[in-house]
Amino acid sequence: MIPHAWFESLTPSPAALPARARLASSAPELPLDGDWRFRFAERADGPADFAAPAFDDSGWDTLAVPAHWQLAGYGAPAYTNVDYPFPLDPPRVPTANPTGDYRRSFAVPAHWPGGRTWLRFDGADSAARVWLNGAEVGTTTGSRLPTEFDVTGLLVPGTNVLAVRVVQWSSGSYLEDQDMWWLSGLFRGVSLVSRPSADALDDVWVRAEYDHRTGTGILLVSAQSPATVEIPELGLDAQVGQVVHIPNIEPWSDEHPRLYDVVVSTGTETVTVRTGFRTVAIEDGVLTVNGRRVLFRGVNRHEFHPDRGRAVTGDDMLADVLLMKRHNVNAVRTSHYPPHPRFLELCDEYGLWVVDECDLETHGFWHHDWSGNPADDPRFEALCVDRMRRMVERDKNHPSVVLWSLGNESGAGRNLAAMAAWARARDTGRPLLYERDWTCRDVDVYSRMYLTHAEVDAIGRHAEEPLPDPVLDARRRAMPFIHVEYAHAMGNGPGGLAEYQALYERYPRCQGGFVWEWIDHGLRTRTADGRPFYAYGGDFGEELHDGNFVADGLLFPDRTPSPGLLDLKKAVEPVRIALVDGLTITNRYADRGLDHLRFLWTLEDDGAEVAAGALAAVAAAPGGTVDVELPDLPKTAGEAFLTVRAVLAEDTPWAPAGHEVAWAQFPVGAPVVSPRPSPAAAPVVEDGSIRIGPATFDARDGRLVRLGALAVDGPALQVWRPLTDNDRGAHGEALEPRWRAAGLHRLTARVDEVCAGPAGLVVRTRVAAAASVAGLHVRYTWSGIGDDSVRLVVDVTPDGPWDVPLPMLGLVLALPGSLTEVEWFGRGPGEAYPDTGLATRVGRFTASVARMQTPYVYPQENGRRAEVRWASVTERSGAGLRVAGSAPFGLTVRPWPAAALDAATHPTDLAPDGRTWLTLDAGHNGIGSASCGPGPLPRYLLPAAPARLELTLTAL
Numbered sequence: 030m031i032p033h034a035w036f037e038s039l040t041p042s043p044a045a046l047p048a049r050a051r052l053a054s055s056a057p058e059l060p061l062d063g064d065w066r067f068r069f070a071e072r073a074d075g076p077a078d079f080a081a082p083a084f085d086d087s088g089w090d091t092l093a094v095p096a097h098w099q100l101a102g103y104g105a106p107a108y109t110n111v112d113y114p115f116p117l118d119p120p121r122v123p124t125a126n127p128t129g130d131y132r133r134s135f136a137v138p139a140h141w142p143g144g145r146t147w148l149r150f151d152g153a154d155s156a157a158r159v160w161l162n163g164a165e166v167g168t169t170t171g172s173r174l175p176t177e178f179d180v181t182g183l184l185v186p187g188t189n190v191l192a193v194r195v196v197q198w199s200s201g202s203y204l205e206d207q208d209m210w211w212l213s214g215l216f217r218g219v220s221l222v223s224r225p226s227a228d229a230l231d232d233v234w235v236r237a238e239y240d241h242r243t244g245t246g247i248l249l250v251s252a253q254s255p256a257t258v259e260i261p262e263l264g265l266d267a268q269v270g271q272v273v274h275i276p277n278i279e280p281w282s283d284e285h286p287r288l289y290d291v292v293v294s295t296g297t298e299t300v301t302v303r304t305g306f307r308t309v310a311i312e313d314g315v316l317t318v319n320g321r322r323v324l325f326r327g328v329n330r331h332e333f334h335p336d337r338g339r340a341v342t343g344d345d346m347l348a349d350v351l352l353m354k355r356h357n358v359n360a361v362r363t364s365h366y367p368p369h370p371r372f373l374e375l376c377d378e379y380g381l382w383v384v385d386e387c388d389l390e391t392h393g394f395w396h397h398d399w400s401g402n403p404a405d406d407p408r409f410e411a412l413c414v415d416r417m418r419r420m421v422e423r424d425k426n427h428p429s430v431v432l433w434s435l436g437n438e439s440g441a442g443r444n445l446a447a448m449a450a451w452a453r454a455r456d457t458g459r460p461l462l463y464e465r466d467w468t469c470r471d472v473d474v475y476s477r478m479y480l481t482h483a484e485v486d487a488i489g490r491h492a493e494e495p496l497p498d499p500v501l502d503a504r505r506r507a508m509p510f511i512h513v514e515y516a517h518a519m520g521n522g523p524g525g526l527a528e529y530q531a532l533y534e535r536y537p538r539c540q541g542g543f544v545w546e547w548i549d550h551g552l553r554t555r556t557a558d559g560r561p562f563y564a565y566g567g568d569f570g571e572e573l574h575d576g577n578f579v580a581d582g583l584l585f586p587d588r589t590p591s592p593g594l595l596d597l598k599k600a601v602e603p604v605r606i607a608l609v610d611g612l613t614i615t616n617r618y619a620d621r622g623l624d625h626l627r628f629l630w631t632l633e634d635d636g637a638e639v640a641a642g643a644l645a646a647v648a649a650a651p652g653g654t655v656d657v658e659l660p661d662l663p664k665t666a667g668e669a670f671l672t673v674r675a676v677l678a679e680d681t682p683w684a685p686a687g688h689e690v691a692w693a694q695f696p697v698g699a700p701v702v703s704p705r706p707s708p709a710a711a712p713v714v715e716d717g718s719i720r721i722g723p724a725t726f727d728a729r730d731g732r733l734v735r736l737g738a739l740a741v742d743g744p745a746l747q748v749w750r751p752l753t754d755n756d757r758g759a760h761g762e763a764l765e766p767r768w769r770a771a772g773l774h775r776l777t778a779r780v781d782e783v784c785a786g787p788a789g790l791v792v793r794t795r796v797a798a799a800a801s802v803a804g805l806h807v808r809y810t811w812s813g814i815g816d817d818s819v820r821l822v823v824d825v826t827p828d829g830p831w832d833v834p835l836p837m838l839g840l841v842l843a844l845p846g847s848l849t850e851v852e853w854f855g856r857g858p859g860e861a862y863p864d865t866g867l868a869t870r871v872g873r874f875t876a877s878v879a880r881m882q883t884p885y886v887y888p889q890e891n892g893r894r895a896e897v898r899w900a901s902v903t904e905r906s907g908a909g910l911r912v913a914g915s916a917p918f919g920l921t922v923r924p925w926p927a928a929a930l931d932a933a934t935h936p937t938d939l940a941p942d943g944r945t946w947l948t949l950d951a952g953h954n955g956i957g958s959a960s961c962g963p964g965p966l967p968r969y970l971l972p973a974a975p976a977r978l979e980l981t982l983t984a985l
């Protein structure tokens with residue numbers, strides 16, 4: 030029997046130094062990032078001869094640090110959600126264990142101080158063994174946590190040779206079953222850290238509390254050496270270990286991230302900690318910071334870049350923070366591991382509440398009823414507690430971190446209790462959270478994921494399902510609630526955001542949530558013929574994978590906001606503008622007035638701006654509502670809308686002046702009544718055709734074939750839609766199976782009547798699926814209007830039993846592909862479905878057909894514009910078709926048919942087919958969030974019920 034290998038150890042890094050805070054010190058650091066020599070192997074048991082300084086690595090490749098080797102062409106990325114991609118036999122791992130050997134040499138700089146020198150790895154996925162100048166330094170475990178070693182005695186003058194063996198699989202992998210790509214290597218920085226030999230500040234903890242009743246800051250700095258503590262801007266001078274009360278402190282919050290530099294010095298070292306004063310508490314079942322209830326408008330953030338994976342740069346992290354702030358996001362859960370330390374500095378600086386989550390997930394044991402769960406296996410206790418310790422120690426100085434999370438999806442277990450006990454003993458200033466043990470025995474906050482609106486409502490009323498143990502139940506029922514994952518942003522959607530937000534705002538106990546998730550993890554790759562696309566699970570030949578479940582973010586992989594992020598921005602906007610009897614403005618900030626905003630208004634008549642202005646200054650205290658005088662609006666003739674927007678009055682660190690924070694739109698003016706058109710030309714029947722004004726129909730089936738000069742094919746009833754991820758419902762109430770069982774994907778139309786009479790042309794069909802008794806009667810009534818238009822009234826009447834909602838109900842027409850330009854008056858500029866599109870407003874918009882497509886990583890229904898009054902689809906010259914509805918309709922324009930979109934698995938499968946496909950709908954089913962969670966709310970379902978579309982088609 031071969032003994033366990035070093036990477037199967039259950040003892041956390043015996044040689045590692047004690048965990049400590051990440052500090053900005055006067056002692057120098059030498060980054061060892063950049064090009065390293067690299068050798069890849071399929072197994073971890075190759076000779077360690079490369080550790081010898083004299084080893085000849087001239088035949089090796091070059092790999093950057095930080096980076097993942099799979100993204101540089103070694104091995105391959107693999108994606109699984111819940112499953113482990115290796116057999117479960119903890120702590121053993123497969124013999125086939127992809128391994129990267131790294132080497133680099135460096136010289137200690139001439140000015141490098143005497144004293145001690147440490148070697149720090151910020152992240153080695155998943156375990157590393159380290160040698161310096163041929164001597165073994167130690168091993169690491171815990172991919173997303175730092176490890177430091179004392180290498181003082183191993184350094185030599187001149188050239189030093191550092192050798193590192195990194196393995197993909199280790200005992201630690203059993204604790205790292207997060208829903209993401211399996212990617213390995215030295216993916217965060219490596220540095221040499223100088224430490225003074227005497228009076229060093231190896232670890233410093235700045236605790237900065239705030240008494241909101243008195244405005245006093247309470248500062249306590251701890252360190253292992255006596256040291257002075259200064260806050261230069263306050264003239265504060267104190268000592269380590271001394272509790273200092275400082276009057277008139279400006280507290281830290283997401284809205285006002287006030288930081289103070291705390292300078293801690295000994296004779297040999299100065300450390301500067303940027304601190305913020307704030308006190309986190311749970312008072313009467315409500316989580317408060319500085320005495321105020323916090324409401325998390327949060328997102329779950331994985332570290333991701335489409336080329337770099339989790340080896341994110343400072344710019345990537347800043348981009349995330351700026352995008353969050355600009356979209357009214359105020360909180361981040363670092364799902365599901367401590368982030369790069371720079372990210373937390375940015376959260377401190379720009380103002381984001383952080384739930385810092387430990388690098389722990391054992392989800393794959395769920396498939397085995399949690400039997401053998403490492404989170405409950407005593408052998409893993411030391412590894413689990415080590416991870417918690419290293420996170421808390423590293424991140425303890427960040428004011429943005431207000432909650433510690435023990436991890437994600439690791440069932441229940443004794444090691445979670447041990448982690449919690451350790452954290453409580455160490456840090457009394459931050460409550461604990463962990464979602465998957467619903468008894469909440471180890472934590473302070475009740476959290477759940479993917480609850481329905483009704484379940485959140487029940488929790489808000491303290492009326493949730495009881496726990497069997499009455500003591501635990503009473504304890505949990507008194508806790509604040511955080512919806513730690515909700516609104517699964519996979520593909521088109523999520524629906525239901527506004528309704529969740531309303532619950533978080535209604536019930537003090539419901540303190541918001543974190544949308545799953547921030548960004549699609551699509552890896553940029555190319556087809557055989559060189560066309561770029563974003564890869565998901567299975568695209569690298571994995572045997573076991575979870576497909577596109579990895580692409581479920583609010584940002585597309587290149588960080589372009591998806592429609593879902595725009596909706597979230599609107600749903601959580603911190604200012605509410607309403608027009609009921611008059612205009613009212615509600616301040617939903619926790620802690621600030623509205624003087625940083627300007628309120629602008631515009632009046633549009635039939636989509637054209639006719640007046641605009643600014644409201645007088647709006648003053649409202651947090652939580653307050655004020656009446657605001659409406660501007661004098663000029664008379665309008667058409668359909669008029671007043672839009673009021675709150676924009677930043679001045680530049681902020683995260684967005685320029687003029688950036689829109691909140692808005693609302695209201696119909697104003699008298700309703701417009703369009704005169705009923707009087708029918709003109711009667712049908713003419715000749716040569717197998719029927720003609721009405723500009724329209725020509727096939728006399729056999731009543732299909733429109735020509736309108737003026739335009740070749741047309743249709744309209745045909747459309748009920749199916751290219752399935753969304755939420756329709757497929759991998760982890761929710763899937764509609765797809767019900768729709769397929771009803772045969773909705775294979776409906777056919779029977780022509781029952783084509784009848785041309787003096788009042789026009791009547792075509793009757795019955796649309797139904799083979800083997801089904803249910804059908805839809807469809808009656809098309811065509812009449813002429815003037816020389817250039819026809820009117821179409823479509824009546825749909827269900828026939829027989831229908832017990833499923835319809836995917837959609839509309840008409841599809843094929844037009845020549847030369848019609849590439851679209852203009853519409855309706856909701857825009859983006860897509861909208863019954864329960865999405867909060868970000869859309871009524872106006873006149875133009876877009877090319879290509880631009881009307883939303884590029885979901887997995888192709889699916891997309892691009893519908895809602896509440897369209899009229900639209901034109903034309904060539905650049907303006908020739909084409911105009912459609913107007915007597916009631917607003919849904920508009921979708923595609924360069925390919927719906928069936929091609931439905932069949933595609935990557936955007937590169939789609940190519941324009943030479944026609945422009947126009948869909949005009951009377952309704953769509955809601956989108957919901959059933960890819961992981963509940964489906965659409967009942968009011969957003971599209972029942973099979975009588976429906977009418979009344980349209981005028983004009984040849985342009």
Ligand code: IPT
Pocket residue numbers: 110207208365437438478479514517545578581760961
């Ligand atoms: C939940 C996980 O916590 C998260 O990591 C992610 O996988 C998400 O779902 C879905 O994308 S677990 C879910 C199966 C309830």
